[in-house]
Amino acid sequence: MPTHITLRMQIGLNQNAEDAGHRIVDLIRTTGADELMFFYFGEELNDGHEPIERVRQWIEHSRVYRKMAAAEGVQISLNPWHTLLHCERGRRLKPGQNWRTLVAPDGQTSPVCVCPLDPRWRDYFDATLRLYAAEDFRVIWIDDDIRLHNHTPLAWSCFCPLHVAEFNRRTGQNATREQIVEHCTAPGEPHPWRERWLDMWDDTQLELIDHWRQIVEARGVRLGLMTSCLENHAAEGRRWEKWWRAMTGDTNKPPVVRPYFWGYNDMPNQAFCQALAFLDEARVSQPPNADNGPEVECYTYGRWNKSFRQIHAQMSAGLMQGATHLNVSLFDFMGNHPDDEPQRAVFLKRSRPTLDWLAETFPMSLRSVGVGCPFSQDVSRRVHAEKSGDWPALVCPFDGWFSWLGAAGQAISRSASEHVNALHGPATWAYSDEELRQWLSRGVLLDAIAAHILIERGFEPLIGLKNGRFVTQAQMRYSFEHCIDERFAIRKGAAVTLNHNARLFQGEPLPAARVVSEVHSPTHETLGHGLVVFENELGGRVATTPWEAHHGTGLMIVQRAVQLAKLLDWLDPQSTRGCVEGQAWVVPQFMTDGKTWRGVVWNVNPDAVAEPMRVRLPRDMPAPRSVTQVDALSNRFNAAYRDGLLTPARPMHQWEYIVLA
Numbered sequence: 001m002p003t004h005i006t007l008r009m010q011i012g013l014n015q016n017a018e019d020a021g022h023r024i025v026d027l028i029r030t031t032g033a034d035e036l037m038f039f040y041f042g043e044e045l046n047d048g049h050e051p052i053e054r055v056r057q058w059i060e061h062s063r064v065y066r067k068m069a070a071a072e073g074v075q076i077s078l079n080p081w082h083t084l085l086h087c088e089r090g091r092r093l094k095p096g097q098n099w100r101t102l103v104a105p106d107g108q109t110s111p112v113c114v115c116p117l118d119p120r121w122r123d124y125f126d127a128t129l130r131l132y133a134a135e136d137f138r139v140i141w142i143d144d145d146i147r148l149h150n151h152t153p154l155a156w157s158c159f160c161p162l163h164v165a166e167f168n169r170r171t172g173q174n175a176t177r178e179q180i181v182e183h184c185t186a187p188g189e190p191h192p193w194r195e196r197w198l199d200m201w202d203d204t205q206l207e208l209i210d211h212w213r214q215i216v217e218a219r220g221v222r223l224g225l226m227t228s229c230l231e232n233h234a235a236e237g238r239r240w241e242k243w244w245r246a247m248t249g250d251t252n253k254p255p256v257v258r259p260y261f262w263g264y265n266d267m268p269n270q271a272f273c274q275a276l277a278f279l280d281e282a283r284v285s286q287p288p289n290a291d292n293g294p295e296v297e298c299y300t301y302g303r304w305n306k307s308f309r310q311i312h313a314q315m316s317a318g319l320m321q322g323a324t325h326l327n328v329s330l331f332d333f334m335g336n337h338p339d340d341e342p343q344r345a346v347f348l349k350r351s352r353p354t355l356d357w358l359a360e361t362f363p364m365s366l367r368s369v370g371v372g373c374p375f376s377q378d379v380s381r382r383v384h385a386e387k388s389g390d391w392p393a394l395v396c397p398f399d400g401w402f403s404w405l406g407a408a409g410q411a412i413s414r415s416a417s418e419h420v421n422a423l424h425g426p427a428t429w430a431y432s433d434e435e436l437r438q439w440l441s442r443g444v445l446l447d448a449i450a451a452h453i454l455i456e457r458g459f460e461p462l463i464g465l466k467n468g469r470f471v472t473q474a475q476m477r478y479s480f481e482h483c484i485d486e487r488f489a490i491r492k493g494a495a496v497t498l499n500h501n502a503r504l505f506q507g508e509p510l511p512a513a514r515v516v517s518e519v520h521s522p523t524h525e526t527l528g529h530g531l532v533v534f535e536n537e538l539g540g541r542v543a544t545t546p547w548e549a550h551h552g553t554g555l556m557i558v559q560r561a562v563q564l565a566k567l568l569d570w571l572d573p574q575s576t577r578g579c580v581e582g583q584a585w586v587v588p589q590f591m592t593d594g595k596t597w598r599g600v601v602w603n604v605n606p607d608a609v610a611e612p613m614r615v616r617l618p619r620d621m622p623a624p625r626s627v628t629q630v631d632a633l634s635n636r637f638n639a640a641y642r643d644g645l646l647t648p649a650r651p652m653h654q655w656e657y658i659v660l661a
């Protein structure tokens with residue numbers, strides 16, 4: 001199947017609709033777009049919640065250009081820009097909009113973003129949906145402002161009297177907002193109220209989605225959903241299987257979903273592995289048949305904001321990880337003409353053959369394989385808080401091993417691996433004892449926080465460390481890691497900086513544990529253990545770092561990269577996973593559905609790769625039959641893979657890749 005490109009755009013009420021229609025027809029003919037998604041009152045043209053009369057104006061105005069576009073054979077969908085509304089930006093409720101607005105944990109009230117429980121706002125929003133659904137749209141999109149986080153100036157909501165009353169009704173309590181926040185964020189084992197509160201949030205959101213689906217499906221239109229970062233949604237209590245049921249009315253229809261995954265601006269290479277992980281989390285959370293259209297957003301607009309080179313990489317990455325559609329923003333929302341920057345249409349036209357080839361080469365049955373960095377939607381329900389009242393701390397840091405390991409040339413997956421997994425940070429609370437025991441019987445990499453949590457949970461005998469604690473540089477003047485075992489280092493004596501770590505984990509290694517690096521002071525005193533490796537009674541291999549894996553990869557150096565690669569060779573002695581070596585920021589991906597295998601080697605480094613790279617395929621992957629290099633202009637060249645060496649056909653520049661199929 002070729003891909004399906006949806007162009008997202010907005011034509012304001014101030015524009016001549018017929019003139020806009022002619023420009024849209026030209027754009028369809030030039031780019032070969034399959035669908036147009038029109039926005040109403042989006043971004044610069046948003047003045048808060050639009051009154052019904054104004055909504056009617058948008059609908060009527062758009063009929064002219066929608067009809068002209070549809071006559072070209074493309075599909076048409078609609079994205080009204082607000083449900084609750086994204087953020088303030090000086091906007092206010094209008095006269096007659098006497099709606100309850102969102103309330104933060106500390107009682108602060110949003111001036112304009114509304115509480116989803118307000119019955120009068122719900123009536124208003126139902127009425128807008130009925131108007132939209134009477135038009136000829138394939139999909140009506142619910143934007144990702146149907147969320148409870150990130151409604152600036154509020155970080156978290158909604159703790160308004162309606163929500164508090166609903167919680168009390170369900171639980172038979174008579175709690176205040178302050179008591180609820182205190183109990184839900186109480187340190188240690190989660191208080192039972194947290195689960196009940198998150199269930200209440202999730203259930204009441206699901207009622208809305210189910211109700212909205214019924215409104216639009218009654219007129220033959222599908223409801224689509226944009227999602228934000230899934231770690232944030234986890235702290236809203238979202239359980240995705242329920243969301244897909246609500247989106248599809250409990251049928252086997254594919255849910256229509258648009259995951260966020262990549263920066264809106266040109267992002268640094270350090271963020272690349274996180275973008276891949278977001279896409280992978282989305283696939284892990286979706287049913288296999290999802291109508292999966294990752295968002296390729298470039299706000300704010302234009303070539304100064306995001307390069308074509310990076311947009312091409314973003315679209316390619318989406319298609320490699322199971323996108324059936326691409327929802328692409330190339331044109332602005334303010335009414336400027338596509339012809340103002342004709343290079344954008346040329347870019348899309350030029351890219352199309354390779355995008356179609358990628359869609360055919362990467363069927364959505366493929367799933368990523370590599371070191372497992374397992375995603376859990378339940379993480380915020382289970383995490384142990386440290387400070388009462390700190391609601392944002394229920395969002396576990398999402399960056400972690402996948403960025404470190406990807407940067408070190410290791411393929412990762414957001415599904416658990418049967419062979420080797422890497423656990424980091426407070427997210428370790430998400431996994432059950434059974435899951436942990438099973439993983440600890442294979443190979444497991446632990447960061448400082450994961451090890452500390454496993455000791456607290458009684459896993460000392462399986463990880464080889466006891467009496468774990470954290471120390472700061474004020475308590476222990478650590479400076480760098482000194483490698484003492486060449487099996488786990490680029491060479492004996494290699495140093496790796498720890499100078500920027502706010503704290504380190506220190507435990508007491510059990511007698512059978514091996515300390516393979518030491519923590520040193522600036523004057524080369526040995527202060528404690530560094531990397532510790534251990535073979536446990538289950539036959540599993542466990543490695544623990546004294547440092548935390550969520551601090552970003554700015555501290556990556558070749559000594560760390562080689563240490564991690566050798567460590568994974570030890571944790572995964574059968575070499576089940578794939579990896580690559582040759583240059584900084586060469587990142588591999590491997591996928592399979594059990595029969596078909598695919599690999600990708602990316603260069604996300606500003607330095608080009610011209611020399612052969614050493615690529616180790618996953619154990620079960622046959623040698624590729626085709627090796628195709630793709631450049632940023634979307635040209636394809638035959639590269640070569642022989643005896644573990646991948647040789648580019650020509651220098652591979654930043655944001656370019658080679659596909660092994």
Ligand SMILES: [Zn+2]
Pocket residue numbers: 101102103115116117158159160161162163
């Ligand atoms: Zn509320």
